[in-house]
Amino acid sequence: MSTINAYAAKTKEADLEPYDIKRRELLPNDVKIEIEYCGVCHSDIHQVRNDWGNSKYPVVPGHEIIGRVTEVGKEVSNFKKGDLVGVGCMVDSCQECESCKQDLEQYCENGMVATYNGPDKHLGGHTFGGYSEMVVVREKFVLKIPENLDTKAVAPLLCAGITTWSPLRQWNVKKGDKVGVIGLGGLGHMGVKFASALGAHVVMVTTSESKIDDARKLGADEVLISKDEEQMKKHQGSFDFLLNTVPVGHDTNPYIGLLKRDATMVLVGAIDSVDLHGGGLIMGRKRVAGSLIGGIKETQEMLDFCGEHNIVSDIEMIDIQNINEAYERVIKSDVKYRFVIDMKSIKN
Amino acid sequence: MSTINAYAAKTKEADLEPYDIKRRELLPNDVKIEIEYCGVCHSDIHQVRNDWGNSKYPVVPGHEIIGRVTEVGKEVSNFKKGDLVGVGCMVDSCQECESCKQDLEQYCENGMVATYNGPDKHLGGHTFGGYSEMVVVREKFVLKIPENLDTKAVAPLLCAGITTWSPLRQWNVKKGDKVGVIGLGGLGHMGVKFASALGAHVVMVTTSESKIDDARKLGADEVLISKDEEQMKKHQGSFDFLLNTVPVGHDTNPYIGLLKRDATMVLVGAIDSVDLHGGGLIMGRKRVAGSLIGGIKETQEMLDFCGEHNIVSDIEMIDIQNINEAYERVIKSDVKYRFVIDMKSIKN
CATH class of the missing domain: 3.90.180.10 (Medium-chain alcohol dehydrogenases, catalytic domain)
Incomplete structure (x- = not known):
């Protein structure tokens, strides 16, 4: 020892x-x-x-x-x-x-x-x-x-890398998908980089207008201010996938509304109670899932991908x-x- | 007119x-x-x-x-x-x-x-x-x-039939799967009949001991009393699929605990707020989804299946x-x- x-x-x-x-x-x-x-x-x-x-x-x-x-x-x-x-x-x-x-x-x-x-x-x-x-x-x-x-x-x-990489791969995010990354922090900024590198149309979903420029620099194609009801309405029912990186309990219902029929929102941060209305899922056969970091093999794949695409935090x-x-x-x-x-x- | x-x-x-x-x-x-x-x-x-x-x-x-x-x-x-x-x-x-x-x-x-x-x-x-x-x-x-x-x-x-049939088919419930049907009412009793006819090992999940005999008559292989902590612990992490027919808001967390890794619980009744902890989904990459009745083609398929298997309410x-x-x-x-x-x- x-x-x-x-x-x-x-x-x-x-x-x-x-x-x-x-x-x-x-x-x-x-x-x-x-x-x-x-x-x-x-x-x-x-x-x-x-x-x-x-x-x-x-x-x-x-x-x-x-x-x-x-x-x-x-x-x-x-x-x-x-x-x-x-x-x-x-x-x-x-x-x-x-x-x-x-x-x-x-x-x-x-x-x-x-x-x-x-x-x-x-x-x-x-x-x-x-x-x-x-x-x-x-x-x-x-x-x-x-x-x-x-x-x-x-x-x-x-940690931040594999936590966001794993659900994007698990749910087969691909070129042309409209993907929202909710929350721009340690996890969210990696989610934007990865989803963008995988060819998705990436929308940063954030409460804060102050993050618009940064989100675009990281690779977001659009920024959706979630406190703006008009903007939220415009994007209603249009997302193929949502990566929710919010690290605390929160109201998930406005985000569920953004999903297309049969689409999924994955929680990676909120180890906490969240607000959820059954009707939001039922009316569009939508899904909420969880995802925890990633396996060792998948982590190595992510690191190799980062080496090839020159991605770091x-x-x-x-x-x-x-x-x-x-x-x-x-x-x-x-x-x-x-x-x-x-x-x-x-x-x- | x-x-x-x-x-x-x-x-x-x-x-x-x-x-x-x-x-x-x-x-x-x-x-x-x-x-x-x-x-x-x-x-x-x-x-x-x-x-x-x-x-x-x-x-x-x-x-x-x-x-x-x-x-x-x-x-x-x-x-x-x-x-x-x-x-x-x-x-x-x-x-x-x-x-x-x-x-x-x-x-x-x-x-x-x-x-x-x-x-x-x-x-x-x-x-x-x-x-x-x-x-x-x-x-x-x-x-x-x-x-x-x-x-x-x-x-x-x-209505009760197609509402339970559609998610069982959508999520590919098949012979040998361990399927829980939560709630024994109009929807739940059809869920038990269908899951059983599809060859699943069906567990009726109910709060009430008074329903044990009826659940077995409908085709349930087991009955799990959800208020009994010992029984719930025994079934922890063992279900391939849960069909949740509870028609009102409720705490979904004990049911999430019953799911295997990567398994799904579908809500068909609760057009209402439900209690959900993100950790329960994250720790086992589990899923909660919704499902609304079924399409006309699928409803006809269900009716034909009922004709073949002599299933009614x-x-x-x-x-x-x-x-x-x-x-x-x-x-x-x-x-x-x-x-x-x-x-x-x-x-x-």
Whole structure:
């Protein structure tokens, strides 16, 4: 076991502070990674503050990890020292259930092991995430990062990226489809980039007129201000697909009205109660579905697609010492569109 | 125009009473039908009492109509005098939009004409339903009724039947699937019969232990009492499909928990706000969809299937003079499972 530097919240009320954690010695299938960058996800904040009621303290957040391999276990065949790699929201799963066999480890029927706050099978207690110097991860859960991309801007692809990519692929979004992306934050900005790269006619659906220019820069063909009833009426019943990235409970009914008959809205952010009227679904045979991150195979496909199409996140870099301020800004949606921590700063 | 006897509610507060209505003279594509039986649907009560805020008075309810053809327009080719026919929830649609072209007239983009309380294109005002002696309907919206079935028990197939049949077919329910039917009323009892006839392993999901025996008689392989937490836990994550026939707003979350990953619950009754937690959908990539009655082609397919498999509704016959008492009993779920009016009684 190694003791390394990390940043953790020690109670629900506390700010993130320096904290020493343990990482396990390498098992035969393990990869040791020196962390270079770690993205800041809204769910880091939910976990630190126990918003979902399942946090275990100390919480070392971080599941958008980019780094270089420093050592590999003796049975590791896909990675070698020096490789540029990533780790997303999961570090293990049973590998035996129907979901795992179908490369859908995120729905592992025996429970996937989350990158932080998951049950640690090796050291006991719970797992610690990427706000730290180093991580040891089972090879199967390590991703190859295309070397041609801006490395630090790749970090958010591991959560915000795959969370939006997976439903777009699952529901077969294709050239010419009219696709709405609801909410322009960390997830939404990736949704716009991906839907646009897949050839869809992309409409950014946002409450805020201040986001029109940015949405267009990201690739949106149109911007629909959801508070404007006239505009909403104009787009009524016209969407093939809606990707709803709103991270909190909200009224979904105006969005259901935007869908065509038989069309689907996928929720990826709202782990919360939402308002829904049965009539909106019944009258047009419409659908609301959910989607959770994506499997490892699909995440690698997304990263390869990003390498080919030169897609990364729009980010703002911070040092770990500024993490508490960054959290406040995330809550106010005051970031374009994802904070990434330069993990070298942990040694400052 | 003919003036005929009907029963109508003249205000929101009024009981149903005798009332004279007009029917149009036959157009070239029209079929004139002497009504023998008319089913009593819960939505008749919603419309009579303006629960959905869109009622037009006087309301002559009734959209589960069975009768004999008495006369046909000169261009009618599929029906002749004496034929046993049915009329369901629609009497017209534009026939030109994408939905109509796909035999989904119920989702007509220009608005289908409901059998009652719809816009009457010919006489002006609104349409009048089947609580009457006679009806004139465009040929395209008239259905052939298999002569081998118990005629009066066929009436509810025109609404309760097709409303449950359509989602079972749309979502490809097949032999061996574990299918839950939520709620044992007019719709639910047909859902059990159809899912069973399609070869599914059918679980009746009900709040009430008093329904166990009846559910089994209808064809349910198991009965799950939804108020029993132990039983609900046992069935967690095990259903391929849920047909939710609950006719009012309710908490859908316990039912979402019953679905397998990627499985769907279809709402057919709740034209109302429902409680839904995004997390329940997200964590298993689950789906909630809606479904409205069915198209004319699909309704004919259902009737033919019923003819082959000898499926009809379980009914209780009433005279039209007892309709107000029947409404009170429907509201208390005190009917197994559908009232059907013997329309000869209108002449009493």
